[in-house]
Amino acid sequence: MGGIQLDGLIQYLQKAFPVYPDGNTADARLALEQFGTQNSSIQVLCDPVKQWSQGDILNIIPFLNFTKDGKVSNFQAPAMIITSTCDLDRKEKIVVCPCFPLENFKPLNSYSEIPKNNVFEFFFIGSGLTGGEWVVDLSHPMTLLRERVSKRIQEGNIIRLHSLTQVGWYLFITKFSMKYFRPDDPPTMQERQNL
Numbered sequence: 001m002g003g004i005q006l007d008g009l010i011q012y013l014q015k016a017f018p019v020y021p022d023g024n025t026a027d028a029r030l031a032l033e034q035f036g037t038q039n040s041s042i043q044v045l046c047d048p049v050k051q052w053s054q055g056d057i058l059n060i061i062p063f064l065n066f067t068k069d070g071k072v073s074n075f076q077a078p079a080m081i082i083t084s085t086c087d088l089d090r091k092e093k094i095v096v097c098p099c100f101p102l103e104n105f106k107p108l109n110s111y112s113e114i115p116k117n118n119v120f121e122f123f124f125i126g127s128g129l130t131g132g133e134w135v136v137d138l139s140h141p142m143t144l145l146r147e148r149v150s151k152r153i154q155e156g157n158i159i160r161l162h163s164l165t166q167v168g169w170y171l172f173i174t175k176f177s178m179k180y181f182r183p184d185d186p187p188t189m190q191e192r193q194n195l
Contacts, residue, residue: 044167045163047163048161055172057162061077063077063098064142078161080096097142114135120179128162138176
């Protein structure tokens with residue numbers, strides 16, 4: 001799988017972390033917008049690296065979902081490993097998020113912004129899985145037993161389809177940070193200050 005390297009992108013993103021040193025999201029937003037405004041598309045996926053790692057895309061994993069009336073349903077989808085690479089060999093559990101075809105999100109008002117990676121809860125990964133364009137739903141994390149997943153990978157029942165390129169990994173951690181580590185709204189932050 002081919003891809004392009006963008007001049008200065010890695011250095012820029014390294015400077016951007018921590019993403020919110022003073023509560024200002026302008027730099028982080030610029031980092032995301034840079035990914036969506038290039039003339040050429042960015043390759044975020046590549047063939048799997050030697051060891052399983054953060055950002056790897058696994059083939060079909062069962063996910064749980066709760067209906068509005070509280071009943072449990074399940075679905076199967078490809079999954080992205082969210083857990084840090086260093087924790088994949090030492091922690092008891094790992095976190096994954098499901099991947100869906102982009103077309104599943106057509107009803108959303110923000111649909112046109114998803115491929116630009118401008119919607120916090122979605123990580124657009126482009127093509128590579130089974131054709132079409134794909135999106136990771138960062139709002140639907142699920143925990144799995146590491147040992148079970150590792151064993152199923154070794155047995156060939158779970159297949160590592162892709163890993164993230166270096167640019168893809170930086171985009172992923174930018175998206176993840178913006179989704180989960182942005183500051184609360186000003187009234188809540190003020191209330192915290194007064195405690």
